[in-house]
Amino acid sequence: MKTMVAVLTVLTVIIAFWYAACLPMNIKGVLTQAERAGAEVVPVGAKERRDLGAIGLVLGNQFAIAATWSQDRPRLPAPHQVAVELWKTTGAMVLKGKPMSKRSLIFHGWVTLSATLLGFAMGTGLGILLAVGIVHSKVMDMSVMPWAIVSQTIPIIALAPMIIVVLYSVGVQGILPKAIISAYLSFFPVVVGMVKGLRSPDAMQLDLLRTYNASANQGFWALRLPASMPYLFTSLKIGIAASLVGAIVGELPTGAVAGLGARLLGGSYYGQTVQIWSALFAAAILAACLVALLGVIERVVLKRMGMSA
Amino acid sequence: MVMVIVAALVWCGGWWLNARLANGPYADRGAVRLLVPVIFGVTLLLVWQLLVQGLQVPMVILPAPTDIAVAFAGNLSKLWADFIQTFVKGALSGYVMGCSAAFLMAIVMDRSDFLRRGLLPVGNFVAALPIVGTAPILVMWFGFDWHSKAAVVVVMVFFPVLVNTVAGLRETSAMQRDLMQTYAASYWQSFFKLRLPAALPFVFNGLKISTTLALVGAIVAEFFGSPTVGMGFRISTSVGKLSLDMVWAEIVVAALAGSLFYGAVAMVEKMLTFWHPSQRG
Numbered sequence: 001m002k003t004m005v006a007v008l009t010v011l012t013v014i015i016a017f018w019y020a021a022c023l024p025m026n027i028k029g030v031l032t033q034a035e036r037a038g039a040e041v042v043p044v045g046a047k048e049r050r051d052l053g054a055i056g057l058v059l060g061n062q063f064a065i066a067a068t069w070s071q072d073r074p075r076l077p078a079p080h081q082v083a084v085e086l087w088k089t090t091g092a093m094v095l096k097g098k099p100m101s102k103r104s105l106i107f108h109g110w111v112t113l114s115a116t117l118l119g120f121a122m123g124t125g126l127g128i129l130l131a132v133g134i135v136h137s138k139v140m141d142m143s144v145m146p147w148a149i150v151s152q153t154i155p156i157i158a159l160a161p162m163i164i165v166v167l168y169s170v171g172v173q174g175i176l177p178k179a180i181i182s183a184y185l186s187f188f189p190v191v192v193g194m195v196k197g198l199r200s201p202d203a204m205q206l207d208l209l210r211t212y213n214a215s216a217n218q219g220f221w222a223l224r225l226p227a228s229m230p231y232l233f234t235s236l237k238i239g240i241a242a243s244l245v246g247a248i249v250g251e252l253p254t255g256a257v258a259g260l261g262a263r264l265l266g267g268s269y270y271g272q273t274v275q276i277w278s279a280l281f282a283a284a285i286l287a288a289c290l291v292a293l294l295g296v297i298e299r300v301v302l303k304r305m306g307m308s309a
Numbered sequence: 310m311v312m313v314i315v316a317a318l319v320w321c322g323g324w325w326l327n328a329r330l331a332n333g334p335y336a337d338r339g340a341v342r343l344l345v346p347v348i349f350g351v352t353l354l355l356v357w358q359l360l361v362q363g364l365q366v367p368m369v370i371l372p373a374p375t376d377i378a379v380a381f382a383g384n385l386s387k388l389w390a391d392f393i394q395t396f397v398k399g400a401l402s403g404y405v406m407g408c409s410a411a412f413l414m415a416i417v418m419d420r421s422d423f424l425r426r427g428l429l430p431v432g433n434f435v436a437a438l439p440i441v442g443t444a445p446i447l448v449m450w451f452g453f454d455w456h457s458k459a460a461v462v463v464v465m466v467f468f469p470v471l472v473n474t475v476a477g478l479r480e481t482s483a484m485q486r487d488l489m490q491t492y493a494a495s496y497w498q499s500f501f502k503l504r505l506p507a508a509l510p511f512v513f514n515g516l517k518i519s520t521t522l523a524l525v526g527a528i529v530a531e532f533f534g535s536p537t538v539g540m541g542f543r544i545s546t547s548v549g550k551l552s553l554d555m556v557w558a559e560i561v562v563a564a565l566a567g568s569l570f571y572g573a574v575a576m577v578e579k580m581l582t583f584w585h586p587s588q589r590g
Contacts, residue, residue, distance in 0.1 A: 006427030014431075075450065139324070139331040142342065143349035153571035154564040155524040158540070161532075161548045162556050166370050169551075237437070245439045252532050260442075268445035268533050280442045291437050 018079055019069065024054030025076040026068040031057065033071075034064055077274045085278040102258070105282045111259040112247045113286060115175050119182020120243040124236065126183070127190030134191070135198040135224070136216070148191050156184060160249050178250035178259075185246040186239030193235025197228025226305060233298035240290045248283060260286075312363025316356045323352030372554040380554035381561060387543070388562050395540040396566050398455035399527035403462025407523075408516060411467045415474035419504075420496075429475060436468035444530040458530045458539075465526040466519035470512070477511025478504055510585050513578040520570045524563060 028049060035041045042060045043049060049057060058065065069078040077085075086105070093104040100107045130148075134141045160181045167177040201223050209219045251261030263279035266272070327345050335341050354374050360366070361373040368376065381388065418425045444461050451457035481504050489499035531541025540559050547555040582588055 003426045003430070006423050007430050008427075010424075010427035010431055138336070139328045139345075142331045142336070142345040143327050144346075146346040147350065150568055153521055154567045155521060155528055157525050158528050158544055158560055158563045161545050162553060162560075165548045165551070166553070169369055241437050241439070245441055248439055248442060249529055249532075252529075264442055264445050265533070268449065271449075273446070273449070276445050280446070283442050284438045287438050288434065 015079055022068050022076050022078050023058045026071050026074045027054050027057045030064045030067045073271050077277050081274055082277045085274045108259050108263050109282055115178035115247040116182050116243045119179035120186050120240050123183035123186035124190050127187045128194055131191050131194035134195050148188055152188050157249050178247050181250040182243040182246040185242040189235045189238045193231045197231025198224045201227045237291050237294050241287055244287050312359045316359035319355045323348055369551045376554045377557040381558040390538050391540045391543050394538045395527050399458030400462055400523040403459035404466055404523040407463035407466035408470050411470035415471050418475055419478045432468050432472050436472055440465050441529045445533045448533045453534045453536055458527045461530040462523045462526040465522045469518045470515040473511045473515030477508030480507045509582045516574050520574055524567050
């Protein structure tokens with residue numbers, strides 16, 4: 001309860017701050033427009049105002065305050081503008097019966113989500129396989145593991161434009177190139193986490209299995225794999241967030257046709273700030289939902305396994 | 310065709326050598342531990358080179374390592390300028406600003422229970438979001454030069470450092486805090502003598518995660534607009550010109566910068582947290 005109150009207070013303060021920040025951010029644009037429309041602005045002329053402090057301008061032209069929250073292409077859109085845009089491009093589209101129209105964020109979100117999920121599945125699958133190999137083969141452990149760790153310090157995302165273009169030139173396009181970038185980003189966290197997890201049973205437990213005369217295979221299915229589950233879920237949560245970032249960045253260099261990344265890029269080309277912000281929030285909501293979904297699955301699975309703390 | 314067969318032979322040879330070393334009697338020596346991954350890496354490079362030459366893979370799909378090395382050596386001054394622009398000006402300055410802001414914020418949050426309760430869930434939530442998406446907005450606000458890249462980096466590194474530092478500052482046990490109290494230590498005395506050292510492993514965990522994020526932020530922000538210099542700019546324009554050797558050279562620079570940055574932070578960590586169990590032995 002106390003936490004709820006605190007979180008709500010913090011959120012209220014953030015939103016209030018956001019509204020307040022709209023004033024100095026947007027005032028110059030608003031004043032220029034107002035002047036063109038014939039309103040009296042102090043001081044006269046955009047050139048005169050250019051070097052003045054934004055806060056002084058707000059105080060000198062208080063009639064313009066309301067306008068800073070409802071500008072067409074603001075530098076910083078007000079929260080309600082973003083919320084309205086989000087509703088217009090999602091809920092309202094559904095009500096109109098065309099949720100998959102090109103102007104709908106559901107359509108763009110789905111494009112990104114499908115690439116994310118496909119890539120996440122590929123990356124996780126390969127990551128788990130490699131981790132199993134690393135745990136079972138000392139050669140693989142010693143030769144691959146250091147590279148897997150080093151590769152986490154490398155900004156892999158720099159490869160994204162190249163992967164897209166190269167795959168395009170060999171004739172692969174659509175969802176797959178983006179999914180490959182997603183897979184690549186979720187691959188290494190899963191490998192590292194899974195190796196840690198498969199190694200987590202302590203000597204005592206391994207010895208117990210040995211006294212049962214269990215084979216390596218039985219030991220894997222009965223002890224190592226179950227023991228690795230908490231580690232797996234932790235890295236899955238990191239992996240899916242990375243996958244989403246990968247899919248979004250993967251949409252940038254293709255010239256942006258569809259997807260949340262395309263909305264971001266398109267918005268920045270045409271100065272449609274409200275569109276950028278709504279795409280950003282859509283991506284944030286998507287990421288939060290995916291991580292929360294994995295959290296629920298984790299809780300259910302660990303509970304069924306009797307491992308929930 | 311010969312090259313392909315040679316490549317297969319090289320691969321098998323490298324693997325055999327590694328298998329001998331890894332299962333041999335000296336497998337736990339430091340030198341062998343270093344040698345095995347190096348052999349693996351060299352084998353991979355050789356196979357890459359041989360396959361690209363043997364199958365005559367065109368440059369626009371995958372350049373050979375030698376092509377990349379030539380492009381790297383031939384464009385040193387360009388690459389250096391990109392490195393300065395993106396890494397030193399963009400990533401490093403943003404990293405320092407973001408990390409110090411997050412650290413100070415964490416101390417404030419630690420002093421007030423209310424703030425911690427309110428901000429920590431929000432911070433945890435934001436840390437999982439695709440923050441790179443703020444890049445177009447920040448580029449619009451701060452212009453095309455490195456300032457906007459530093460701003461993206463600040464936003465990206467802020468939350469991981471914040472969340473980790475707050476968690477670290479709560480790491481001391483009641484017993485330890487009581488001991489400080491019996492010494493009549495003031496808040497700041499117990500902060501510098503007890504809680505800050507205890508938090509350092511967590512802080513460095515956040516700092517290490519942030520090294521990669523800083524580079525990612527600086528590079529991706531350049532995809533949304535940049536002056537005609539910078540790693541992200543070079544990558545996207547070179548991809549457009551299909552000169553993939555240059556792209557790979559730039560990726561080599563990014564990889565070197567990323568791992569050196571991480572290594573430097575890890576080294577500072579080792580010096581400051583030498584007492585921690587994970588650093589001993």
